[in-house]
Amino acid sequence: MIYDPRGTIDAPVLHLAQRPASLRGLRVGVLDNTKWNGWKLEDRIATILAERLSLGPVRRYKKESFSRDARPELLAEIAAESDLVLTGIGD
């Protein structure tokens, strides 16, 4: 007899969001994951994007801890207020 020690995965399949046809006027959310250099990276990218593209308003958000999930309330807030979200890690 052979026994598989891995257990099964029972999770819904999630699909990536559709890419927008144009970035013009879209609201951008920037989520700081609070790693040491994360904000430097994200802020620079957001600034460059705003300079080069005709984006809508840019809003900034901050996670409580870089390793933990963002709070569901924060995710709901970002989803309601943003068309695009930028986040990243910066050790």
Place this chain on the structure above:
Amino acid sequence: MTTAAANPIHDAKQTPEDLVEYYFEQAWSDGLPVVPPTPEKIDAVLDMLGGDPDYIEAVVPPRRGGLTRRVLAINIVMAGCKPEYAPVVRAAMLALTSPAFNLNGIQATTHMVSPLLVVNGPIRNAIGMNAGHNVFGSGNRANATIGRAIRLILLSVGGGTPGDLDKSTLGSPAKYTYCIAENEEISPWAPYHVEHGMSPEDSSVFVIGGEPPHSITNHIADDAEGVLDSIVSAMSTIANNNAVSSGSCAVVIGPEHAATISKSGWTRHDVRNYLWMNAGNKFSALSFNDRYGKIYNRNLPRWYKRQPDARIPIVPSADDIHLFVAGGEAGRFSAFIPGWGHMTSPVLLRIDGTSSNAAAMCEDGTCRL
């Protein structure tokens, strides 16, 4: 998405001759030979666990594999456990998968952290755990295989494969097995779980994300302050994660050191408070005197003073120092175990999976009430 058969039993007609090699080939191992599970061995563990074998005890991140009692039993057998160890492994997995512990982060981080298990109460002796000489080392089946069962589950069910979902830069020997018992019999103080609101008759398992133990030697001091100043010295470095990300840590006091401290009349409370009051760094050391800009150390608690001469404690409160007495009766040694940081909170559960209400915290461990 399903990546493994719902029924874990492969076709018996295809069973290979050398099962140990077969489990190696499937990467269902920690790098050491596993005990090939048999129906009899799995049933013996399932009898200890009780209930429906298909009941999901936990979902193990980051792979999010379902830890049914049957899958738990398979891993317990593969690790070399006796069936009577099973309740300890189950309680540890419930603690590790509680939101406060953030197992997802522990599994995936580049840091070398591994869960340390500390067992308290009558079950230690009932299953023959070692709380004495070489407590962190080899030679005891219960300590070794309970810790190993946890690692096999984190690898196989949790998908913590090195380089894939486990991104640890260096790893550590504690990623094979990391499980001890408190030496309650020799300790001058109440056991850890009693300090945290449980009864001496309760059996419990405590989990904390930690580095391997760092030895503390002191063969000179004949009072509490002297011994504890050596522990303070080991705790006060800018290089461990506590220094830059706060969180929690563990201190394991050897029996000879514990006797010296206790002879000075000091309690657990006194010890933890002394360590907290004196261990830490100056902010100027942590911030490298602003050599790399002022953003550094933004992950320390917001109520710390960001001034060059301010003392930055190694953890935010004395309650974040988890104190145990363990080891053999001879030798003037203790150990410091730095934690992973504020990204994880330790969890204490009774062996039946229930918790004490003594340590209230937000469900996900991110705030303090």
